[in-house]
Amino acid sequence: MELDISPQGTPRNPVLVVALDGWAGESPERIARVAEALAGSLRLSVGVLRGAVSPRLEPLLRALTLTLAEDGANSPMIVDHPDPEAAVRHLTDAVRRNPQASVALGRLLRQTAVPDTTAALGAEAAVYSMLLAGSEFRRWLTERGGPKPVNFPDRPLVRLDREADLLSVTLDYPERRNALSAPLREQLLEALRLAELDDSIDRVLLRGAGPVFCSGGDLDEFGTAVDVVAAYQVRLERGPWRVIDRLGERVSAQVHGACIGAGIELSAFAHRLVAAPDTYFRLPEIAMGLVPGAGGTVSVPRRIGRWRAAWMMLTGDPIDTGTALRWGLVDAIE
Incomplete structure (x- = not known):
């Protein structure tokens, strides 16, 4: 899960895609270990979920940068999209154009989710x-x-x-x-x-x-x-x-x-x-x-959660x- 950085300082692998279907059957201990690793990684971690949202997946959903699913069950941690795979490609293309800013944003959104x-x-x-x-x-x-x-x-x-x-x-x-x-x-x-x-x-x-x-x-x-x-x-x-x-x-x-x-x-x-x-x-x-610099990494996540905010900010989509x-x-x- 480590970020591979070129000698010029450019991230070579800024996006990690995690297929979530099937993880609901894993042990809580393994889910917790992987969630901890995802939360600590500098890479942007994007979950893809085709099936139903299981409560057992919550530690992973919370640790990921965002998750794309056909049915988000109105969870702030999920961006619902009719074609999650196409959405992943769209997001990845946007990140590859400016990987340094994108990686910085991913870490920043984890830092600004504080009451202060x-x-x-x-x-x-x-x-x-x-x-x-x-x-x-x-x-x-x-x-x-x-x-x-x-x-x-x-x-x-x-x-x-x-x-x-x-x-x-x-x-x-x-x-x-x-x-x-x-x-x-x-x-x-x-x-x-x-x-x-x-x-x-x-x-x-x-x-x-x-x-x-x-x-x-x-x-x-x-x-x-x-x-x-x-x-x-x-x-x-x-x-x-x-x-x-x-x-x-x-x-x-x-x-x-x-x-x-x-x-x-x-x-x-x-x-x-x-x-x-x-x-x-x-x-x-x-x-x-x-990255947004007029308070948006603070105000927008407080309203919609850092996961949907990450989608808006990384893709720039209206x-x-x-x-x-x-x-x-x-x-x-x-």
Whole structure:
């Protein structure tokens, strides 16, 4: 189960496929030993199950990165798919394009499944910042053409509206699909801190102006960080998602259209998350040689479990509102 790494540091065997049918007949002691080895391996372990989900398999399901099955029995540890073998090939192809980021994500998701939000976000910020200096991100950035200049409008990018005890916070940069640029992030942080400091604000509603809620980080800014240590500190200290988490039950979010990357990562911290029927969700960072870095490795697994989160993050596949509601990523569709 060991990860084979080339002299250049590239994982040669990042994915381990485990056929689970038949394991229900094994002894509990053997299942426990294999589960322990799977949990400790750096390889991404993907279970494939054709038959019924047996309670005896739970230690293996819990230890695996994720499991694919025709019928997931609504378990958060299982991604249901009509053709699990085809799904394995699809996931493996995605991982092979960026194996370093993928392996880092697999280990990170095991570290962020802790109650301590600050510790979990610290782990995410460290991995994200490390990957900014990696070859996979540099390759993506080169193919894209590097950072591009952005001329921000001379107006607020976050709009605040106060009505009694309700503060509505609206991402208001529809020209760039409410992309989470550094200026928008800073303004959102200040808006949320206002709610945190003002005891007369009992409710905070997070929304987005225009056709989409948030299209993720502003890609034109990617590659501008030259000091990865500073990037780590900024991401951890200036992240608005930390404040959303601290505000707890006071925050709700309404999302619509594209809810990509940072869009779903920060809104998933809200106590109540409501999606319009046209919403879709996607976490595309692995394709860039990165991992989610706006709190998503903490907020998304808390809603849907680290196993389904791993599927979303490793493949970058979009999920619709029906799946999001069934998995628990959103609380309602309105």
